[in-house]
Amino acid sequence: FILKAEAAIMVRAAEPWPEKATLYQPLKEDQILLSDSASSLAVQTFLRMCGLPVQVSCCANAEYMSPSGKVPFIHVGNQVVSELGPIVQFIKAKGHSLSDGLDDVQRAEMKAYMELVNNMLLTAELYIQWCDDYTATEISRPRYSSPYSWPLNHILAYQKQWEVRRKMNAIGWSGKNLEQVYEDVSQCCQALSQRLGTQPYFFNKQPTELDALVFGHLFTILTTQLTNDELAEKVKSYTNLLSFCHRIEQTYFKEHDRESQSGSSRHSKGSLP
Amino acid sequence: MAEPMELLCWGGDWDLPSVHTDSLIVLAYAKFSGAKLAVKSIDWTWRTITASVPQLHYEASTVTEPTQILNFLRKQRFNADYELTAKQGADTMAYIALLEEKLRPALLHTFWVDADNYANLTRPWFTSHSPFPLNFFVPGRQASLALSRILLTKAESPLLNITEVEGKIYSEAKECLNLLSHRLGNFHFFFGDTPTSLDAFVFGHIAPLIKAPLPSGQLQKHLNQLDNLCQFCNTILKNYFNASAEKRTDCSPTAIHDPVDANLQKLTQLVNKESNLIEKMDDNLRSSPQHRPHRH
Numbered sequence: 001f002i003l004k005a006e007a008a009i010m011v012r013a014a015e016p017w018p019e020k021a022t023l024y025q026p027l028k029e030d031q032i033l034l035s036d037s038a039s040s041l042a043v044q045t046f047l048r049m050c051g052l053p054v055q056v057s058c059c060a061n062a063e064y065m066s067p068s069g070k071v072p073f074i075h076v077g078n079q080v081v082s083e084l085g086p087i088v089q090f091i092k093a094k095g096h097s098l099s100d101g102l103d104d105v106q107r108a109e110m111k112a113y114m115e116l117v118n119n120m121l122l123t124a125e126l127y128i129q130w131c132d133d134y135t136a137t138e139i140s141r142p143r144y145s146s147p148y149s150w151p152l153n154h155i156l157a158y159q160k161q162w163e164v165r166r167k168m169n170a171i172g173w174s175g176k177n178l179e180q181v182y183e184d185v186s187q188c189c190q191a192l193s194q195r196l197g198t199q200p201y202f203f204n205k206q207p208t209e210l211d212a213l214v215f216g217h218l219f220t221i222l223t224t225q226l227t228n229d230e231l232a233e234k235v236k237s238y239t240n241l242l243s244f245c246h247r248i249e250q251t252y253f254k255e256h257d258r259e260s261q262s263g264s265s266r267h268s269k270g271s272l273p
Numbered sequence: 274m275a276e277p278m279e280l281l282c283w284g285g286d287w288d289l290p291s292v293h294t295d296s297l298i299v300l301a302y303a304k305f306s307g308a309k310l311a312v313k314s315i316d317w318t319w320r321t322i323t324a325s326v327p328q329l330h331y332e333a334s335t336v337t338e339p340t341q342i343l344n345f346l347r348k349q350r351f352n353a354d355y356e357l358t359a360k361q362g363a364d365t366m367a368y369i370a371l372l373e374e375k376l377r378p379a380l381l382h383t384f385w386v387d388a389d390n391y392a393n394l395t396r397p398w399f400t401s402h403s404p405f406p407l408n409f410f411v412p413g414r415q416a417s418l419a420l421s422r423i424l425l426t427k428a429e430s431p432l433l434n435i436t437e438v439e440g441k442i443y444s445e446a447k448e449c450l451n452l453l454s455h456r457l458g459n460f461h462f463f464f465g466d467t468p469t470s471l472d473a474f475v476f477g478h479i480a481p482l483i484k485a486p487l488p489s490g491q492l493q494k495h496l497n498q499l500d501n502l503c504q505f506c507n508t509i510l511k512n513y514f515n516a517s518a519e520k521r522t523d524c525s526p527t528a529i530h531d532p533v534d535a536n537l538q539k540l541t542q543l544v545n546k547e548s549n550l551i552e553k554m555d556d557n558l559r560s561s562p563q564h565r566p567h568r569h
Contacts, residue, residue, distance in 0.1 A: 104455040105455055108456045119373060166425060167426065187366065195363045
């Protein structure tokens with residue numbers, strides 16, 4: 001059974017990258033939230049780094065279409081894959097990989113740093129969006145439920161909030177206050193900044209999925225307006241991270257339309273300061 | 274002379290000073306940094322259900338959670354990370370995140386969710402170390418906390434069932450162990466010759482897995498093949514805890530160099546293959562039309 005399934009999928013994965021690959025995410029202008037926008041940008045950056053073209057399609061129900069319930073997900077041929085980790089694996093099966101040149105110790109470091117970003121930055125983003133009452137009421141709940149009419153919008157927003165709060169509880173973040181979360185973000189950025197040093201990318205000359213992930217999160221934090229600017233300020237205090245974001249934006253996104261770039265982040269304050 | 278700092282933690286067994294991962298992390302760090310702690314075990318007290326362990330008491334303040342306790346100790350100038358460079362400090366944070374995300378769920382599963390282990394080892398141990406009538410509640414409560422943590426963080430729909438998540442978390446844990454083994458290489462500790470907080474964290478996670486007499490332990494078997502990690506654990510026990518750590522018979526120092534690499538290569542390939550298979554099985558499951566996921 002296992003061999004047959006494996007063989008079947010190997011055959012499918014061996015197909016070349018089609019012209020009409022699509023990436024799905026929630027609506028850019030009104031609906032998408034900080035954490036989803038960051039994840040989506042990370043995947044888009046990774047695909048650009050691999051040189052694989054993809055169309056971005058915004059749907060209100062992207063979260064429900066996704067096989068794992070998380071956005072973004074890509075639809076390639078007749079396969080649907082969601083989240084950066086599985087997408088990297090999937091693209092590796094198609095023969096494209098950014099981390100082949102790394103030795104085992106470097107690969108261990110790369111995975112460790114990706115977990116650091118997921119563990120701290122992503123969790124902090126979720127916390128700020130859903131566990132901070134002010135942000136949840138002013139921004140997250142209205143945006144999340146904007147495509148729906150009453151009473152569905154209330155139900156869905158509160159359900160999502162409840163889910164996220166449960167998860168925060170399980171990993172021990174519900175006891176933290178906002179100051180501690182900002183402090184955690186600062187420490188995470190400090191670790192990233194120290195690891196990056198003066199190199200152009202985290203593993204010297206070549207970008208890897210870690211660069212895509214870090215860029216996705218930091219760029220979104222810097223260009224998204226929340227109830228206050230503290231989060232962005234924490235990131236801005238690390239100049240090498242700022243220039244890292246500039247560099248990737250210039251290298252991989254400058255050929256994109258001016259119009260679609262300034263619309264690529266909601267509440268955008270324009271491009272990077 | 275200031276009164277000593279007091280640490281509350283779970284008691285020890287199986288040659289370990291404590292059977293609880295977080296308590297072990299703090300105990301190991303205290304030894305590495307030279308902090309003198311008055312260790313009080315909460316076994317057989319009501320604190321088994323009221324306290325969140327480990328807990329450090331000093332003067333009037335109380336600190337919980339290993340990371341907070343380590344920060345507190347550093348502020349009291351018990352710093353085992355003094356000689357690390359900035360980059361090594363950043364690496365420490367990254368590897369700790371790796372441990373929490375990849376290894377912790379499988380550890381929780383091995384001890385608290387796996388039916389064999391829970392019924393034959395974990396529950397009897399915790400029941401016998403809790404006072405009456407708490408012994409009826411304590412293990413069950415820990416087990417349900419462990420299960421909900423695994424499901425909430427690792428189970429994405431449609432994998433809402435614990436059995437489907439198992440394959441994924443064990444393969445991630447094995448990969449994590451391989452990565453740690455690669456990183457440790459032939460050195461005694463992760464950053465040279467003196468132990469640091471990363472060593473404390475790794476020790477806290479893998480020591481119970483090595484030492485506990487688990488009836489069904491696929492993760493334990495995998496770990497036992499990584500000689501350098503076993504040696505690492507035994508070295509710490511011998512040098513810092515004065516325990517007559519029983520040497521594992523096949524863990525002789527001379528045999529470290531070549532078998533480490535050969536074993537590691539084999540295991541890395543095995544884990545990669547396993548995780549590929551699991552990805553493909555998941556893919557297959559998700560893309561087949563009759564398994565369209567339902568949102569709850």
